Amino acid sequence: MIRIEPAPWESRWPDRLAMLVLLLGAIAMVGPFIWMLSTSLKLPEDQYAGGLIPPTLSFENYSKIFEIMPFQTLLWNSIKIALISTFGQLLTCSMAAFVFAIVKFPGRHALFVLLLVTLMVPQQITAIPQFILFKWLGLYGTQAPLYLPSFLGGAFGVFLMRQYFLTIPIELAEAARIDGASLMTIYWKIYLPLAKPALAAFAIFAFLFSWNDLFTALIYLPSDLDKTTLPVGLALFQVQFAGKWTIMMAAVLVSVAPIMVAFFIAQKHFIEGVALSGLK
Amino acid sequence: MRGKTRISLAALAAVTLLGAAAAQAETEITYQLWGSPQEGEVWQKVAQEFEAQHPDIKVKVEVNDWDSYWEKIRVLMAGGTPPDVFAMDAPLYPDWQSRGVLLNLQPYIDAEPGLLDDIYPITLEAYKTKDGYFGLPRDFQTIxxxxxxxxxxxxxxxxxxxxxxxxxxxxxxxxxxxxxxxxxxxxxxxxxxxxxxxxxxxxxxxxxxxxxxxxxxxxxxxxxxxxxxxxxxxxxxxxxxxxxxxxxxxxxxxxxxxxxxxxxxxxxxxxxxxxxxxxxxxxxxxxxxxxxxxxxxxxxNSAGFVIAKASKHPKEAWAFVKFAFGPTGQAELAKIGLAVPIRKSVAESPAYLEQTSAPIDHKLFIDALQYAHPxxxxxxxxxxxxxxxxxxxxxxxxxxxxxxxxxxxxxxxxxxxxxxxx
CATH class of the missing domain: 3.40.190.10 (Periplasmic binding protein-like II)
Structure with missing residues (x-):
């Protein structure tokens, strides 16, 4: 056992400086969030009063938003769609990425480049053809167009996962191959467990993307407040409560809460993954 | 994630399609508008009164904020599934009208003599074209x-x-x-x-x-x-x-x-x-x-109704527009105080003048028409x-x-x- 002696004072000052910089960064990041939280707990007439401490602590804004809009339904619709989309993306992107990273087949470079090129095509260009396609399939007005495309991979996810898979020593796959493992087994039993940190990071992206997607929900779903998603509801909410920060902040807080939960869940795996790969 | 590989999309989606719903027996038309959730509720009420008189027609009211609304209408229009009836802002009307996507309402108007008699003429002006009306005012706003x-x-x-x-x-x-x-x-x-x-x-x-x-x-x-x-x-x-x-x-x-x-x-x-x-x-x-x-x-300025040319139910859509444009629909709208009715008999009646929205001189908004430019x-x-x-x-x-x-x-x-x- 090696004992790590505390460094003498002189050599610790760079650490302290780093801590100070990090602290300032953290304040800059967390500050707006604290402001949001504190404003959401104020009475409407106190919205500019008292700085960060609400003069009167009140949860009135939170009960109010649920009266004005069926927030629980909007939240549920958004969560459902985001979870299905995230699952679809994790599954299909990691599969495609695995093949691109491990399997040598003719034309794979060309195919990969082609895939990356799709990153450059803006959504506005594909929106109308995609709309016509979904209409032709009879899925217009259902939630399917919001999550179905997630089960067809996506350039960003495939790229991200492929880069990670490339960092895993190929010898692992080769050894498994010699022992008679199928490609599916190598993918499922070796690569996927090792890729937990990348999967966690990508899950956050995928979840966030689906969560924030106003446009797709807007065009495919009827704008009824019991059928649509949170961003559409929030946009409507904003029209009515412009400048009424207390209630707006309560609504925003409720709508970012699931993302924060998703982040903290993924972050645990993220840190675990980093720790594991450190032992490699 | 934006650019998807779409080749296999059709195949996969086709499977989901098998369970798609069949067409409904009663005619359903959609009316879309921009505004607040409260406006949506008022229109819901107008739609219900309309449905009571027309049991075979169901009106689906959808409301979005201004930006989202136009984004949605454009895509729906391009995709060939526009709402049957949708709200129009007079300044944007010539653009939509000149693209040939709106139904010419003139034949329907001609079939109803006297329909426009009770309407403030200045509110009609914006919707008139040399080929007739492709839209009708819904309400007006004087500053x-x-x-x-x-x-x-x-x-x-x-x-x-x-x-x-x-x-x-x-x-x-x-x-x-x-x-x-x-x-x-x-x-x-x-x-x-x-x-x-x-x-x-x-x-x-x-x-x-x-x-x-x-x-x-x-x-x-x-x-x-x-x-x-x-x-x-x-x-x-x-x-x-x-x-x-x-x-x-x-x-x-x-x-x-x-x-x-x-x-x-x-x-x-x-x-x-x-x-x-x-x-x-x-x-x-x-x-x-x-x-x-x-x-x-x-x-x-006046907001109006238009009917999409691609609507599969133009007759039902017109029936709804006529109702909302008529005395009952206008009186219902007058009460909420978001706009002034385009129908004289309603605007100059207690329905509008004695609305409970706020205790102010509501007549001022009508009097303003005398010195208003469109x-x-x-x-x-x-x-x-x-x-x-x-x-x-x-x-x-x-x-x-x-x-x-x-x-x-x-x-x-x-x-x-x-x-x-x-």
């Missing part, structure tokens, strides 16, 4: 002056009245601009207005100073004429010299509407603001807009107003002098007009 009685009382300034000129208005605004809590910075302004779009404020000022906005048939932007320039200098002097209006940065911390936020003693708006202002903690009232050298002029309506309006608005903004932020900004607005505006020449 009036709103004032905060508490602030006037506190400053000892007399309330606005119908003899007010723009000079009186400017003087009052200056007297009402102050630092109420004594911290060294102004926190109450005499006036607030949105000065980018012509509708709420600048159109009326330009007209009252004897200027005009665009010529007919919409080839030239006229806001740079000598008379119009007097109007621009009036606005700029009051804002940038007297500082009687909050800057855009100052306003931002209070919200988007300075009058509603209680930081401006006066504002200009249409009837749509009444439900917003009603719960305010201050007392307020309305007055006619001030008189200019060329008399008193305000603006009028908001300019032409093909390419959106492009033109964006070009002009951008140039105006550079004057209000101080990036350009007023004269240069207007010159730029005229030039950019004319380019937009030229592009949209038919």
């Amino acid at each position: 009036v002056l709103y004032y905060n009685k508490d602030m006037f009382d506190a400053a000892g300034v007399a309330y606005p009245n119908d003899s007010w000129t723009y000079d009186d208005f400017r003087k009052a605004a200056k007297a009402l601009t102050k630092d109420t809590n004594g911290d060294g910075s102004i926190d109450q302004w005499g006036f607030w207005a949105e000065v980018v779009d012509p509708e709420p404020y600048w159109g009326a000022v330009v007209w009252s100073f004897g200027g005009d906005i665009v010529d007919i048939p919409h080839g030239k932007t006229l806001i740079g004429s000598d008379k119009a320039m007097q109007a621009w200098h009036f606005i700029a002097d009051m804002w940038l010299e007297d500082k009687s209006m909050p800057t855009q940065e100052q306003l931002q911390q209070y919200g988007t509407d300075g009058f509603q936020a209680g930081i401006a003693a006066m504002g200009v708006s249409g009837h749509w603001s009444v439900p917003d202002y009603a719960p305010a903690k201050f007392k307020w009232a309305v007055a006619p807009v001030p008189k200019g050298p060329a008399g008193r002029v305000t603006g009028v 908001k300019p309506v032409f093909r390419g309006y959106e492009e033109w107003s964006a070009a002009v608005g951008d140039a105006l903004n550079s004057a209000w932020t101080g990036a350009l002098g007023v004269d240069d900004a207007i010159a730029e607005a005229v030039q950019n505006g004319d380019e937009a007009l030229a592009k949209n020449r038919q």
Whole structure:
């Protein structure tokens, strides 16, 4: 056992400086969030009063938003769609990425480049053809167009996962191959467990993307407040409560809460993954 | 994640398709509009009354915020599934009409003699084309002056009245601009207005100073004429010299509407603001807009209904429009106080005049029609107003002098007009 002696004072000052910089960064990041939280707990007439401490602590804004809009339904619709989309993306992107990273087949470079090129095509260009396609399939007005495309991979996810898979020593796959493992087994039993940190990071992206997607929900779903998603509801909410920060902040807080939960869940795996790969 | 591999999409989606629902027996039509959830509820009520009279038709009402609404309508239209009936803003109507996507309502109107008799003629103007009506007005908005009685009382300034000129208005605004809590910075302004779009404020000022906005048939932007320039200098002097209006940065911390936020003693708006202002903690009232050298002029704009040409149920859609345009539908709308009915018999009845939205002089909004000019309506309006608005903004932020900004607005505006020449 090696004992790590505390460094003498002189050599610790760079650490302290780093801590100070990090602290300032953290304040800059967390500050707006604290402001949001504190404003959401104020009475409407106190919205500019008292700085960060609400003069009167009140949860009135939170009960109010649920009266004005069926927030629980909007939240549920958004969560459902985001979870299905995230699952679809994790599954299909990691599969495609695995093949691109491990399997040598003719034309794979060309195919990969082609895939990356799709990153450059803006959504506005594909929106109308995609709309016509979904209409032709009879899925217009259902939630399917919001999550179905997630089960067809996506350039960003495939790229991200492929880069990670490339960092895993190929010898692992080769050894498994010699022992008679199928490609599916190598993918499922070796690569996927090792890729937990990348999967966690990508899950956050995928979840966030689906969560924030106003446009797709807007065009495919009827704008009824019991059928649509949170961003559409929030946009409507904003029209009515412009400048009424207390209630707006309560609504925003409720709508970012699931993302924060998703982040903290993924972050645990993220840190675990980093720790594991450190032992490699 | 945006660019998806779409080759296998059809195959995968086809599987899901197997369970797709079959067509319904009763006819369902959709009516989409922009607005607040509350507006949606009111329309829901109108739709229910309509359904009670037409048991075989079901109306689905969908409401979105302004930006989302137009984004959605464009995609739905391009995808061939437009809503049967949708709300239209008069300035945007010529664009939609000229693209041939709206149903010509003239045959339906001809089949109903006297249908338009009870309608304020000025509200119909915007929807008339040489081939007939492709839309009908739903409600109208005239701009009036709103004032905060508490602030006037506190400053000892007399309330606005119908003899007010723009000079009186400017003087009052200056007297009402102050630092109420004594911290060294102004926190109450005499006036607030949105000065980018012509509708709420600048159109009326330009007209009252004897200027005009665009010529007919919409080839030239006229806001740079000598008379119009007097109007621009009036606005700029009051804002940038007297500082009687909050800057855009100052306003931002209070919200988007300075009058509603209680930081401006006066504002200009249409009837749509009444439900917003009603719960305010201050007392307020309305007055006619001030008189200019060329008399008193305000603006009028109307929202309307249109039916998509691609609608599979034009007859049912028309039945709904006719109902909402008719006395029952209009009376229901009048009560909520978001707009003024286009039907004289309803606007001049207790349904509108004695609405419970706010205890103000609702008749003023109807009287304003006598001195109102319609908001300019032409093909390419959106492009033109964006070009002009951008140039105006550079004057209000101080990036350009007023004269240069207007010159730029005229030039950019004319380019937009030229592009949209038919």
